[in-house]
Amino acid sequence: MENNRKIMSVRDAIILAMSEEMRRDENVFLMGEDVGIFGGDFATSVGMIEEFGKERVRDTPISENAISGAAIGAAMTGMRPIVDVTFMDFIVYMMDNIVNQAAKTRYMFGGKGQIPVVFRAAAGGGVGSAAQHSQSLEAWFTHIPGLKVIAPGTPADVKGLLKAAIRDNNPVIFLEYKAQYNMKGEVPLDPDFLLPIGKADIKKVGKDVTVITYGRMLERVIQAANEVEEAEGVSVEVVDLRTLAPLDKEAVIESVKKTGKVLLVNDAHKTGGFIGEVAAMIAESDAFDYLDGRILRLAGEDVPIPYNQTLEAAMIPNVERIKKYILKLVNNR
């Protein structure tokens, strides 16, 4: 079973992960707008209502506040809800329940109670959906103690981490990238395939430069790393954070110490973005002494995402710009 793998899309990996966990544990259920007969606004629950019924694949009113509150209340009393937030932009309507309730309840109650809930949010742009449907808002949540934040970038990581998130006893914000639901890759079929939350993954071993990234940008970073290596003979190490909170500081520090050069890439806006936090952590750590260049960030521009596809694409890091930044570091420019 362990070696049994299949090529599938991120979308199918999500459906498989949720379905396996729902078969395993009757307390797990999915709720959200259009998750039922429609199969999810991003088709991430197609076929599930047929298998699990409408009680456990629960269509909701367009009421993000009530959806998130009800999910938390259900989680506090023994269920393990998965919320399909659909567009991450709509999570703004859920902020009180996630930030003031879910993240703090256990702490405020002196360690009593637990809130095993997963908020699956479709982040990022790339599909021409403009400023209110294209944001990657992970930094708002990594700022709040009590939340776990996961942003995987491959179908296998999506499966292993979503399953781990569902089994976790804490509130988890799980980023999916709407531009990558169709991205394919090899996925383990073992229903007990889980990945550890809080562990980064070295997606490519290298010795000259470290590039730290997560989520949607992983694919582009790997492509850029391979192209730079081939064309310029630069050996790039790619650190895929996968989990933003808790952050795998050791993996980051170890890689930076090894290469002495670091570039951080994410698709979210640059100002206040999560990679800024990682950069600060590196600067404060003993890895600083190993640096022989500036710490560089390459992020989404500080503009609302424009509708025009050419403009939108120009606002988000692409392979060419990632390559340029890698070479900038290597050449100490």
Add this chain to the structure above:
Amino acid sequence: MAKEKSKKSQLSKEKMLHMHRLMLDIRNFDSRVNHLVKKGVIPGMTHFSIGEEAANVGAIAAINAGSDLITSNHRGHGQSIALEIDLNGMMAEIMGKATGTCKGKGGSMHIADLDGGNLGANGIVGGGMGMAVGAALTQKMKKTGNIVLCCFGDGACNEGTFHETLNMASIWKLPVIFYSINNMYGISTPIKDVINVDYNYQRACAYGIPGHFIEDGNDLLAVYNKFEEIVQYVREGNGPVLVETVTYRWLGHSTSDPGKYRTKKEVDEWKKKDPIDRFKNWLLENKVATAKEIEALENASLAAVEESEKFALSSPEPTLESAFEDIFADYFFSASIK
């Protein structure tokens, strides 16, 4: 009110005396907390339930303690005590001590007793409504037969979550009672100035659920009797109910309230409608209890509160390390194959 008073109650003497005792505990506990705030022993923000004892005890005495659940709000002392929380732990919590209900990390606005069915007070107005709906969803999905009592103030009815959660509970026919304890002011703002219906219970029709009104929230038996009916209706699987009662907080909104928005005359008028005096007189007039028996209750309540203060004062401060504990629940990671 007179009608309720003359009504023969099915309640046992024991239960009635116990309800009286709980009202006394609320009054005595909060009076003591108020005193300790003024003395500077209690540093944090506190909101008192004095004057609202019958509205709290009458409702909570009608649910099944130990199996039904409640959610509470920032003015939650009365609800916690009505659900018979340990007074020692609660006083220690309000003093921020390690022995407190929440190890000193929550304080007055976050008293919770999950084992006792109290899913917690809440510092966000309307913050408990979603939780109550979710807790009720669990009861329905697991077919427990238990219900959830969601307590909030008149002000919370103007939060968006009120609309969303009542609608959701209604369409899913969830076993939850939405209970608005209307004390007529949101801090300083009269509820009449911020709604364009007479009372919030009238909004129930918008969600296709029954709306009930208990006009005199200072009449313990009126509250209890109405709640007995409502609890039965909800427990039978008929879906949620919105119920409202009118009462009055004798003290300010919190400990820093100059009270300029209401007259002394108004406060005095309400003090004449003291729920505790009224129930005491009813017990005596109807010969349910003797003066001696009631005096014994009063003394026992004072002693329990005094004991809680002693317990809290002699309890240790939390360790600094404890500030870094209890953020996350243990993770059960049942298998790991990379």
